[in-house]
Amino acid sequence: MSSHREAPTISKDPVADNTDLYAFVDPVDTSKVTILSNFIPLEEPAGGPNFFQFGDDVLYEILIDNNGDGVEDVTYQFRFKTTTQNPATFLYNTGPIGSLTDPNWNVRQLYSVTKVVGPRRTGSSTVLGSDLPTPPVRIGPRSTPNYATLADAAVSSLGAGVKTFAGQRGEGFYVDLGSIFDLGTLRPFQNLHLIPTPAAPGLNGTKGFNVHTIAIQVPNTDLTRNGFNPSDPADPRSVIGVWSAASRRKGTIREKNARIVQSGPWVQVSRLGEPLINEVVIELGEKDLWNSQTPDGDSQFLDDYAHPQLQGLLPVLYPGVFPHLAALSAARADLVAILLTGIPSGLITGFQNFTGSTPADLLRLNVAISPNTTHPNVFGILGKDLAGFPNGRRVFDDTVTIEDLGSKNGTFVGSERLSAPRVLRGIDDEITVGKTSLLLRKRGSVQSTVTTT
Numbered sequence: 001m002s003s004h005r006e007a008p009t010i011s012k013d014p015v016a017d018n019t020d021l022y023a024f025v026d027p028v029d030t031s032k033v034t035i036l037s038n039f040i041p042l043e044e045p046a047g048g049p050n051f052f053q054f055g056d057d058v059l060y061e062i063l064i065d066n067n068g069d070g071v072e073d074v075t076y077q078f079r080f081k082t083t084t085q086n087p088a089t090f091l092y093n094t095g096p097i098g099s100l101t102d103p104n105w106n107v108r109q110l111y112s113v114t115k116v117v118g119p120r121r122t123g124s125s126t127v128l129g130s131d132l133p134t135p136p137v138r139i140g141p142r143s144t145p146n147y148a149t150l151a152d153a154a155v156s157s158l159g160a161g162v163k164t165f166a167g168q169r170g171e172g173f174y175v176d177l178g179s180i181f182d183l184g185t186l187r188p189f190q191n192l193h194l195i196p197t198p199a200a201p202g203l204n205g206t207k208g209f210n211v212h213t214i215a216i217q218v219p220n221t222d223l224t225r226n227g228f229n230p231s232d233p234a235d236p237r238s239v240i241g242v243w244s245a246a247s248r249r250k251g252t253i254r255e256k257n258a259r260i261v262q263s264g265p266w267v268q269v270s271r272l273g274e275p276l277i278n279e280v281v282i283e284l285g286e287k288d289l290w291n292s293q294t295p296d297g298d299s300q301f302l303d304d305y306a307h308p309q310l311q312g313l314l315p316v317l318y319p320g321v322f323p324h325l326a327a328l329s330a331a332r333a334d335l336v337a338i339l340l341t342g343i344p345s346g347l348i349t350g351f352q353n354f355t356g357s358t359p360a361d362l363l364r365l366n367v368a369i370s371p372n373t374t375h376p377n378v379f380g381i382l383g384k385d386l387a388g389f390p391n392g393r394r395v396f397d398d399t400v401t402i403e404d405l406g407s408k409n410g411t412f413v414g415s416e417r418l419s420a421p422r423v424l425r426g427i428d429d430e431i432t433v434g435k436t437s438l439l440l441r442k443r444g445s446v447q448s449t450v451t452t453t
Helices: 147-153 187-192 278-283 284-292 295-306 309-317 324-327 333-341
Strands: 018-025 032-043 059-065 074-084 107-117 124-133 156-159 160-170 211-217 239-254 260-272 363-366 411-413 429-433 435-442 448-453
Touching: 018 239, 018 260, 032 059, 032 239, 059 211, 059 260, 074 211, 074 429, 107 160, 124 156, 147 160, 260 284, 278 284, 278 295, 278 309, 284 295, 295 333, 309 324
Parallel strands: none
Antiparallel strands: 018 032, 032 211, 059 074, 059 239, 074 107, 107 124, 156 160, 160 211, 239 260, 239 363, 411 429, 429 435, 435 448
16 A cells, blocks of 8 residues: 555546556566556445446556666556446346356456557557456455456466456555554554554554556566666666556546547556655645656655655654654655665675666666575565565565664663564564553554553
8 A cells, every 4th residue: 555545636536546566576487577556545345336447548557667767668558448248237247257258247347458669658569468358356255256266367378478467456555544644643652642642553454455456477578678688686787667657538528428538648647666655755735746747757856755754753743752863854865766766786785776867766676686485584675685675576464563763762672672673573572662662462463561661
């Protein structure tokens, strides 16, 4: 949920709202890259009778910059088409759906995939697949009794090593939505808040909700500069920048008979590269503008990245807890490097994902770095796992992390003062911040055992 309802205009247009983006070297076939782009935030599963689906009037795109200028060099475009088998009923399905061609499935979506080399609107385009099936939404045990089978059947092989999937999936991003946007409340530490209340367990606000995912797996050489076959992480050609976007036609005319006519060029209304940027980094008055721009113009937002407002809010909301942040006034060159240019060679042994001097919000992936299939670390680069964020972004669930952010007396797990982020075991871990102690029990959430001395 790194970018749900993040800007005023797109919050009113959920089918075009790009919520998360992931890109990683495929752990099964390291000669390929897998990219996932999610849309439609906070889908309630009980959303009938008109269940959630992709927009037939939206152009969905996954874009690749392979030469560091912040402009797309390769684009994969996805267009959807809804078909209704029986318009004389109000039902999405008239019986159990046993296959993607089951006559009981009334409202279906097909899609096409087009690859564009060069500028996405004027480049050389090739249709890779058309009339590809999506699975139905997961309705319930009677309508979709074997949903996993239906979803597996919707994985399409397009030839030349390309596979795609488009359909509903469970939300994978954890965030306590109910508290974090209530003046930055962190439930386990809310007793330290400017407006204190008793500490309480954190909640997964997106648990039980769905999104719609577009997934594509492609050979590395389809994405790199001039089909370069990456093997050396130090070679600049091994790094690609990824972002995704949604666009709508410039003009819409609504007629009296419910007919809608759309015309004109495509206009971008949503985009996503690095996680959480338009959610919590870009200022409210610039959010709609940010969604409309392309990464090569991100220098206009440089000050938002260099001076993120959140680091200034935390010391105000939690008095005395973050003195280091309170004293910090210098521009965040570290964030600018990680988020806008990539990390250059020489800073981390064996790693770089630098794309050049052009500031551009891209999810940067060094495709010459093999995935960590034995001991992947949820902290990615910070945890000495070079295959993880900010080297692309992988999907990991059910992990609790903790990091000291400059508390006055330090943060302790047991008797150990934290000097770096660490994963909690979730079995009687005692966390101490200042004079407050919290006990993390096996179920993976902070329990009611809270003591203050």
